[in-house]
Amino acid sequence: MKATLVIENIENLITIKGENKARAGSQQSEIGLIKNGIIAVNNDKIIYVGEGGLPNNIKTDNNTIILNGKGKTVTPGLIDPHTHLIHGGSRENELSMKLKGKDYLEILSAGGGIHSTAKATENATLDELYQKAEKSLNIMLSFGVTTVEAKSGYGIGSFNTELKQIEVANLLNKNHPVDLISTFMGAHAIPDEYKDNPDLFVDKLIDDMIPYIAENKLAKFCDVFCEEGVFTVDQSRRILNAAKTNRLIPKVHADEIVSLGGAELAAEVGCISAEHLIAASDQGIKDMAEKGVIAVLLPGTSFNLQKGTAARARKMIEENVPVAISTDYNPGSCPSENLQLMMTLASLTLRMMPEEVIVGVTINAAAALGLEKEVGSLEIGKKADIAIFDAPNLDYMIYHFGINHTEKVIKNGKVVYERN
Numbered sequence: 001m002k003a004t005l006v007i008e009n010i011e012n013l014i015t016i017k018g019e020n021k022a023r024a025g026s027q028q029s030e031i032g033l034i035k036n037g038i039i040a041v042n043n044d045k046i047i048y049v050g051e052g053g054l055p056n057n058i059k060t061d062n063n064t065i066i067l068n069g070k071g072k073t074v075t076p077g078l079i080d081p082h083t084h085l086i087h088g089g090s091r092e093n094e095l096s097m098k099l100k101g102k103d104y105l106e107i108l109s110a111g112g113g114i115h116s117t118a119k120a121t122e123n124a125t126l127d128e129l130y131q132k133a134e135k136s137l138n139i140m141l142s143f144g145v146t147t148v149e150a151k152s153g154y155g156i157g158s159f160n161t162e163l164k165q166i167e168v169a170n171l172l173n174k175n176h177p178v179d180l181i182s183t184f185m186g187a188h189a190i191p192d193e194y195k196d197n198p199d200l201f202v203d204k205l206i207d208d209m210i211p212y213i214a215e216n217k218l219a220k221f222c223d224v225f226c227e228e229g230v231f232t233v234d235q236s237r238r239i240l241n242a243a244k245t246n247r248l249i250p251k252v253h254a255d256e257i258v259s260l261g262g263a264e265l266a267a268e269v270g271c272i273s274a275e276h277l278i279a280a281s282d283q284g285i286k287d288m289a290e291k292g293v294i295a296v297l298l299p300g301t302s303f304n305l306q307k308g309t310a311a312r313a314r315k316m317i318e319e320n321v322p323v324a325i326s327t328d329y330n331p332g333s334c335p336s337e338n339l340q341l342m343m344t345l346a347s348l349t350l351r352m353m354p355e356e357v358i359v360g361v362t363i364n365a366a367a368a369l370g371l372e373k374e375v376g377s378l379e380i381g382k383k384a385d386i387a388i389f390d391a392p393n394l395d396y397m398i399y400h401f402g403i404n405h406t407e408k409v410i411k412n413g414k415v416v417y418e419r420n
Ligand code: NIG
Pocket: 084, 113, 114, 117, 225, 253, 256, 301, 328, 330, 331, 332, 333, 334
């Protein structure tokens, strides 16, 4: 078979080889490391992964792109499984408010926060939203990310705004090298006009919006912000079950700030993942382990909320909950597209070992998006989504923080990003 692209002499080839499913417990540190590795690609698929040279049945010719991995760390293209990528405006005004002691939920209940982004998103044209999101997506790609989940959720009652966000996601998915996966998050905050009767808004989500999204195949997942002052556990349950009935896969923003029982709910409903979990209870963690719910942890958000709390990743790993790591990129709780920074924060603030972290942004992140059979590891037959980092080993990449280690990114077998 002919190789169209080969990376040879790879100092540290992190394949993540193993079962194509979310990794929990001690398996969360299985990274399939190969020293002096080599990887060959034919068009958009991986055809060989090993040590030393290529076997005889794989041929190169003058057209084969040969890259040298000497001194580099090569991993599967990174996956960011939780973002609010598409939105209008920005909220740097919240920085001084926060420094003066106002907290996230206070700002939200006073009509700021998500509500102010909703206004900016409603006022932005499709083109403006596209250009802004494209810029962020380019930044993500430059950090080695090849697949990104993108939530709607800044319509807050304006279904047209939700649809506009999803349309931008679909257009970007077509035009940009990074794959975008859409999540419908109509349940992100209670619209002003439903403040006194939020259940009526929940009815509208269930009766009109979710069926429309599902019928028109506009999203793969459905998400709810289950939080004090936002959607209760009962309301979230109704929404997530309606998603299931309509064949959207349920996900939930659970126990981000207050311990409400979101983790327990995720297990009860059978969500593919529960996200945030800063305040998840012991029982919630047990329930998630039992049902195989993936914990998507967002260490940039706990850092940025500055409450001195963070998700209990160590306990989750001990209890056999698979852990994924993501940016949560959004204009309020985590205004950063940098997944490499989140890897460092996962390590330093969640006490995750480097091996656990890289599994968290590859196969476990893929599994949180239902893509574990296609991406998330470097194995024969999988998509040729590969990141080359100018770092001699994984520990260095996480330890030396605040810079971008990416040298090249390969998406579907093509070099789509190259430093300088
Ligand atoms: O994941 N918690 C709810 N949603 C986002 C924040 C969105 C915003 O503040 O605009 C989050 O933290």
